[in-house]
Amino acid sequence: MSLDIRPVVSSLLRNRTGAVLVAFQIAIALAVLVNAVFIVHQRIEKMSRPTRIDDQNLFGVRTAEFTNRFNYDASVHEDLAYLRGLPDVVSASVSNSVPLGISGSATTVWTQPDNKGERAQINYFAMDEQGLNTLGVRLIAGRGFRAEEILPPVTPTNTADFVPQLIVTQAVAEVLFPHQNALGKTVYDSWGKPSTITGIIDNMIGTGWSGYEALDHVAIMPRMPRMYGFDYLVRTKPGRRDAIMRTVEEHLSTSNPDRVIQYVRSVEYFKKLLYRDDRNMGVFLITVTALLLAVASLGIFGLATFNVSARTKQIGTRRAVGARRADIVRYFMVENGLITTAGIVVGCALALAIGYWLSLQYQLPRLDLYYLVGGVLALWLIGQLAAWQPARKASAVSPSVATRTV
Amino acid sequence: MYAYYMRLALKSFRRNPGLTALMLGAIALGIAVCIMTMTVYHAMSGNPIWWKNDRLYAVTMDNWDPSRPEDRQHPDLPPPQLTYKDAVYLLGSHIPERKVVMYARQSVLTGGVAQRKPLPVTTRVTTSDFFAMFDVPFLYGSGWDAGGDQNATPVIVLSKQQNEKLFGGINSVGRTIRWDDREFRVVGVLDAWSPTPRFYDLNDGAFSTPDDVYIPFGWTRPLDQYPNGGSTDCWKPETVNTFADFLGSDCVWTQMWVELPNKASRERMQGLMDGYWAEQRKAGRFPRPRNNRLTNVGQWLKDQGVVQNDNRMLVGIAFAFLAVCLLNTVGILLAKFLNAAAIAGVRRALGASRRQIFIQHLIEVGMLAAAGAVLGLGFGALGLWGVHALYVTKNEVDTVDVANLTGGYQQLTHFDAISVFWAVMLAMVSALAAGLYPAWRIGRVAPAVYLKSQ
Structure with missing residues (x-):
């Protein structure tokens, strides 16, 4: 079967403008589609990183003391007893910050005193003995903290104090002690004070600092938090979180006149906040790309429709001298195929150029060629689909048209 | 036709x-x-304050760790904030037409007539020039005088929103309110003001709202409390046993802006910073290469990656x-x-x-x-x-x-x-x-x- 490309080409060359316009639309659409899908895919991958904590059933309560009458020890004791006594609460702990939240603390540890050896920046959570269970993070080696190991909070007179034990994520352990078992090893803070690694946990995501060097460089310290404010972290049974949040808010906001509850917020909420820009970028890219494809396919459809109506008489003549309906359909599909292919060739170059430029400009990974292949196939298909209806309409032109004058 | x-x-x-x-x-x-x-x-x-783009400058000095920059992604930039001691030294200069040193705190308000429950708010602890320098509009009253830069004057300025919550929107100038359980007198209420991006302090994100209330910078020392808002960044292992030690430390946590009306004053300010830097360096501080900057708002937003x-x-x-x-x-x-x-x-x-x-x-x-x-x-x-x-x-x-x-x-x-x-x-x-x-x-x-x- 011959596709009879010669007459299609020579007719196209006579009426270039419309075809060139459509080809350019296809080229731009391809370039945008490929790069947009590539970027969206990266964002989805980023958003679906596991947090490795029980993020669906966790919430934080931020409290703020504001009078001199506030008694920290009594208040924390009372609040924790209340929270742990609630039905459907799995566990609760104090913490200096809420995981995936926007505020938190970090410090630097070394494998040798005097700031020598391997170095790791750790985002730390100061928690009590229920800390690990509250987070729901998996303990890989060692053990959690015991109640008697939890130190009192740092006060202005001992800010430089370190903790004698530390639980770190696997990622931290690997940075500090590559190819060794970090359990039981000693690390030092910037003042040279030692601490023993007594537990290694899964690579949980710590504070949601999007620009932080490694979100899973996290450590847990056996210490009560206070100096920069503190939170209660509460882990509930599945499905009970929101109801318990409401109860807790109501109770704690009136139970102690010397402090207020700044917020009661779920970790899921902070997670949404952390990925908000990525999600929005994805939504925006998908919307614009879809609209762009729609406009481009309407353009293809419009040109084909115009070509058909402008050539009604010629189609009739071809039909009258023996062309079958299928030949007419094929003519228009081949014409569309040629235009689309030309657009795709230009579009591939454009897509690669943009991808390259983006990777240079914004330190993105280089465009994966699979995306280009997928984009080419998609646009070819869209082109043929858009031309299908006008081509069918063309084949319905009656041979008798050839005999009429107008 | x-x-x-x-x-x-x-x-x-x-x-x-x-x-x-x-x-x-x-x-x-x-x-x-x-x-x-x-x-x-x-x-x-x-x-958001383009009309002062050739007058307002963020003051930064690189006091960081000799072995690594504060921001690894932008190693050429000094930390975006100043230490308390450097800021207070520069605040003493008469070169700038206006000068602001400030930071944010979390605090609690009580005693408003229209507000029964204690109200958690963000407070900007700032020098008196803040309002005039950033062209902040007042609905009632005004800010405080320069005495508040050194002394703990118990005066407070409320945002329009907070005035509505606390006093139902009336002219509350002269009323008293308790800020973290201390008595303060309301001297001013702001009109609606929300510069976007919030260029003067980007710690909580460029799109965060302005602070709820404002108190004089002179409160810093008497409060005797570590900053609990914004961002505190330290690099040096120092012995900090008191709040005074903290104020003397190399931790950066205050923001400083100056208003310099012309090139000559800009050069003199730069000269002052460089001279101070050299003197301190002799005393063992500022181990990194000299990097003292006066950055206008437009460049500041670029440097801090707001877009x-x-x-x-x-x-x-x-x-x-x-x-x-x-x-x-x-x-x-x-x-x-x-x-x-x-x-x-x-x-x-x-x-x-x-x-x-x-x-x-x-x-x-x-x-x-x-x-x-x-x-x-x-x-x-x-x-x-x-x-x-x-x-x-x-x-x-x-x-x-x-x-x-x-x-x-x-x-x-x-x-x-x-x-x-x-x-x-x-x-x-x-x-x-x-x-x-x-x-x-x-x-x-x-x-x-x-x-x-x-």
Whole structure:
């Protein structure tokens, strides 16, 4: 079967403008589609990183003391007893910050005193003995903290104090002690004070600092938090979180006149906040790309429709001298195929150029060629689909048209 | 004549309603997407105090670790904040016309007549020039005098929003209120003020809302409390056993801005910083190479990465989208005009000049463009509403204003005048450009061909 490309080409060359316009639309659409899908895919991958904590059933309560009458020890004791006594609460702990939240603390540890050896920046959570269970993070080696190991909070007179034990994520352990078992090893803070690694946990995501060097460089310290404010972290049974949040808010906001509850917020909420820009970028890219494809396919459809109506008489003549309906359909599909292919060739170059430029400009990974292949196939298909209806309409032109004058 | 051309254009629209709608839709969508992205971009990159761009400068000095910069991604930048001791030293200078040293705190207000429960708020602890320097509008009263820069004067300025919560919006100047259980006298209430991005302190994000209340910087020492808001960043292992030790440490946690009216004062300020730096370096501080900066607001926003790469990409994509829409329009216009070439041919034969045919068709395009711009603004408004909805993150229990976290995104609910202007310009220019070639082509039609009966 011959596709009879010669007459299609020579007719196209006579009426270039419309075809060139459509080809350019296809080229731009391809370039945008490929790069947009590539970027969206990266964002989805980023958003679906596991947090490795029980993020669906966790919430934080931020409290703020504001009078001199506030008694920290009594208040924390009372609040924790209340929270742990609630039905459907799995566990609760104090913490200096809420995981995936926007505020938190970090410090630097070394494998040798005097700031020598391997170095790791750790985002730390100061928690009590229920800390690990509250987070729901998996303990890989060692053990959690015991109640008697939890130190009192740092006060202005001992800010430089370190903790004698530390639980770190696997990622931290690997940075500090590559190819060794970090359990039981000693690390030092910037003042040279030692601490023993007594537990290694899964690579949980710590504070949601999007620009932080490694979100899973996290450590847990056996210490009560206070100096920069503190939170209660509460882990509930599945499905009970929101109801318990409401109860807790109501109770704690009136139970102690010397402090207020700044917020009661779920970790899921902070997670949404952390990925908000990525999600929005994805939504925006998908919307614009879809609209762009729609406009481009309407353009293809419009040109084909115009070509058909402008050539009604010629189609009739071809039909009258023996062309079958299928030949007419094929003519228009081949014409569309040629235009689309030309657009795709230009579009591939454009897509690669943009991808390259983006990777240079914004330190993105280089465009994966699979995306280009997928984009080419998609646009070819869209082109043929858009031309299908006008081509069918063309084949319905009656041979008798050839005999009429107008 | 033009009225006649307009009537002809309307007739032509009616002849192919489908094609007309397609063109209109394409132009409107292209405009809408461009305007949306540009509004967002504008809101993020806009300099909210542009009229002082050659007067306001952020003061930064690199006091960081000799072995690594504060921000590894921007190793050439000094830390965005100053140590307390450096800020207080520079505050003593009389070179700047105005000078501000400040930081944010979390605190609690009680004793408002309209507010029963204690109210958690963010407080800006700042020197007195803050209000005049950043052109902050007052509804009632004013700020405090320079005495508050050194002394713990118990005066407080409330934002409009907090005044509404605490006092039901009345003129509360002269009333007292308890701030962290200390008695303060209200001296001023601000009018609505929300610079976006919040250039003067980017710690809580560029789109965060301004602070709730303001108290004098002289309170810093007597409060004897570590900062519990904003950001505190330390690099040096120092012995800190008292709050006074902390104030003398190399931790950065205060923001400093100065107003320098001319080049001479800028040079003198730079000289003062460099001289102080050299002196301190002799005493063993400032181990990194000299990097003392006075940065204007525009450059500050760039340095601090306020405009995200995403926003730039989106503007690029929006213009690619507009290009496709316009190519589409050119194609359809060309087809449409050539389809109706017979009419143009007859008009030519009856004496219309090429120019007149050209102008007639251009007017048709112009009308299309105008309609496209109006429709585009409508679509754009819908789109912005969608963008705004995307940025609101709902919380399960609304203990505090969730609006706090949406902050400056509120600004995205409406177009500013500049965006509307650009929308109309963009629509007209681009649609007319798209119509130029088809209108020219149709003007070249040889009339004789169309006078035959065929």
